[in-house]
Amino acid sequence: MLTYNLRLAWMSLRKHPVLSLLMIGAIGLGIGVCMTTLTVYTLMSNNPIPHKSSALYAVQLDSWDPNDPYTESGRPPPELSYRDAQALMESTIPKRQAAMFKSGFALQDAEAKQPPFTVLARVTYGDFFGLFEVPFLFGGGWDRSADRNAQQIVVLSKEINDKVFGGANSVGKNIRLDDREYRVVGVMDHWHPSPKFYDPNNGDFDDPEEVYVPFGLGTALELTSYGNTNAWKPEKINSFQDFLNSEYIWIQFWAELPDAKTKDDYQAYIDQYVLEQKKLGRFPRPLNNRLSDVMKWMDEREVVTDDSRVLVGLSFLFLAVCLLNIVGLLLAKFLGKSAEIALRRAVGATRWQIVQKHLVEVGLIGLLGGALGLLLAFGGLRGVKALYGGYDHLVQLDGRLLLIAVGLALLSSLAAGLYPAWRAVQLAPAGLLKTQ
């Protein structure tokens, strides 16, 4: 029956090519626009580390102004001061934890033969790699002693290792960062969490950093943070040590808390820490420390832009217009075929069989429209890429989105076809016997 209906549907589409193209075009446009905006939206709201996102927590302490909360909604600041980050690193509760900030170097080969180039660096603890499950091609990270002793060692991204060492195993070899020698201890495999959730500074869809060095170097070399440095009260800063001791916030802090109990323990721990600091005259605000897992964190950081949401909303309204259009055209078409419907009913087709026949036709239109919509979405995404710049990893259609597109096309076309098909079978079969 399905093949029969499909054949009839195909003939019917061919019979009225303009009408068919109009309907396919309308579905295609609706799906194309929806898929374009939806793709951007779903990739923005993507979970960058799915199997672990609920165990990773961004740590926030409310060290802010007693008279003026960090955000109007009363959220604590997203980053920590250096002294608090140092203190929290002493805890043994998290399975893994890392304080970190972004910086940069001029990178050169060990013999200084090639001209140097700038690289972005993450200054962090050795736990970083385990915390975020960074894949390694060669070697690995470092341990706590490297952080404490500010060892001049480095982990390279795959891209940098390709560029400097032609992709060879460079573990044990040296490179120069800002004219100092560093020994390579690990080379990462391709790693591109999107969104780049672990650092609230700069672009949410930026590439990860290109080199990784121990946190101890940050103070030893007085490295500059490339992110924001914020303060709520004036402080006299006359030296780097003054800066480290200040209330300035500029450090990101992540902890891995595998279960609810660990999380509760850790929450109690940071609250206790802040209560003790209050005795020293710090933390003037009421207790307001937060642990946000990855998805909650990205929600608070508003990684998904309002524009993207508005566009999804409007594009579904647009799809609705396209569908209304199709409902009208289908209604005209089906009612125009009342003679055929009456005849089929007379020779024994049930109402349901007639509805089926029409839904198959509509479904075919939906599939063709869906295919057209996918093509348009490809074009649309290219356009979005060109318009925004820097969304390169963001705008690509994957299998899941392909399925969504086809499903959406089928579903919406069937929804559009339901009313016309129902109207079509309401025609009494008896009408046929009247001479026309």
Add this chain to the structure above:
Amino acid sequence: MKKFFLEAGPVLRALTRSRAGAVLIALQCAITLAILTNAIFIIQDRVRQMARPSGVDSENVFSMRVKPYKPGFNLANDIDRDMAAIRAMPGIVDAGVINSLPLSEGGSSGRIYQSPDIKPGDGQFTANYYTDDHSLGSLGLKLVEGRGFLPEEVKRGDRTADRGEASIILSQTLAKKMFPGGGPVAGKTLYTDDGTAQHVVGVVERLQAPWISFGELEQAMLLSQYRLEPAYLVYVIRSQPGQRNALMPQVEKKLQELDPDRIIRSPRTQSEIESDTYASYRAMAVILGTVIVLIVAVTSLGIIGLASFNVNVRRKQIGTRRALGAQKGDIIRYFLVESWLITTGGALVGVGLSFALSWWMVNTFDLPPLDWRYVPVGVLFLWVLGQIAVLAPARRAAELPPALATRSA
């Protein structure tokens, strides 16, 4: 025109009998109106924001960063040497250093107060540009009062260097906020966070902050002091009109020649910086514009499609009318009136829908509420669209021969 409305009664009665198609088109018109008004409103809002001048002579200004990588460099000496060399190049108007550029999405901000006795909630937000005595010339800012910085006012040094007492130049917007009474501003004293005095020496017509999301985009000031830290410094250079693109690589090359032990990075024109910063605004406008074009096309085709269908099913009826003496104009008018009634019905619902959509967006997102004037304009557009779309099928109907009446359909 009178005839047009006289016809409305019978057409309306006919419409209520075969309503499904008409209701569908009317609904389509309603949603179209809602999208149209809101999208155009957002577009014009974005265009208006993009059109605000940054105050910088964007067409002729470019900038680059310098990263020395051999320990032991003397940044102060390097800057003086580099600046002298750049300023001496033909075609260069001026060059200076600054910590960040308007609309570059990175920089420094703080509050500024009228008195050193700071109370919570006092003062005004401002973007802080730490710079030298060439800032007005290198950025191409327009002075409206006072003067630029004098060489002897400029202070520089390590991390404490940008926190002392200095001279400042305010944007006009900031000046008006700090001194609402008016009168001369140069010579007055203001205070930064820790109560440090800052002496106003001038006011520029316009100077935007580095971030478009900054609440007070037009509030900014220049300070005659900067920190000698490569990560916090940008060389900003202004060329004679039309020479920017040629000079940018030359300056880059010159700087590299002056000292090969450093990296010259991110050479960019100010227009590029501003355009990149507004990329998402432009993208929103372009995408919404595309959606508008598409939706108008789809809706017009819908109206054309329904009218064509109606012409087809009414062939015999139209032929009979013609046989009974109706003129071509009467037939065309019938369809025009029908379309007008449908679009009007759609518009009635659409007006409500427009405000509902706006209400949703205002409440869910940080968008301004719809300006009501867009709605009547949208309705007018819908009417015109309906009339134009139906014209071709109506003409075709008018051309049907009266003889159709005698033939069986």
Add this chain to the structure above:
Amino acid sequence: MLQMTHISKVFRTELVQTHALRDFSLNVAEGEFVAVTGPSGSGKTTFLNIAGLLETFDTGSYRLDGQDVSHLDDAARSRLRNEKIGFIFQGFNLLPDLSVFDNVDVPLRYRGMSGGERRRRIDKALEQVGLASRAKHLPSQLSGGQQQRVAIARALAGTPRILFADEPTGNLDSLMARQVLEMLEEINAAGTTIVMVTHDPELARRAHRNIHVMDGQVTDFTAFAAAQTERESLAA
């Protein structure tokens, strides 16, 4: 085969009520060939619609092939139409986009037959009406008489127990009409009951029995008797 007792049917529109059938009773035995005549508007088509399960009736009872059909739902009525009833219309009612073959195929498709069985039946039916060579043609490529023969093949392919024809020759010239009638007689001779509405007294005379409908009622039994004797004399 067909037993209608005291059937009535009223059409209600906003303005008027039309008693299309009132107290309409009729029996048709298996294998009979019945012609229905009557003036325009007398209710012939309404009778045929009800008999063919295309329309419901208001009161009375109707048994078709021994089965009471008054309370069947739409799906059951559709199935009965498909399996037991064949229709031939004045306007042929072929689907213009389908070939002759596919037109005959339409009722079989709703019976869930295998492809081979359908093909066999279609070929046989087309052969019966003498159009086997035209299977691939579109209806528009055939003459009116040929089109009506396709319609007959379509009705035959499903091997119905009873065939309803509403002025099957109304759109044909007398030669074609005669051909079609002969075909119906053959079908009837093979065992299929036929009920035919016609305005043509000559055709009506060739049926076993004539029913005259007037004002929604079966009236004229004399006509029936006359037709009966005439037929006998013709046969003699």
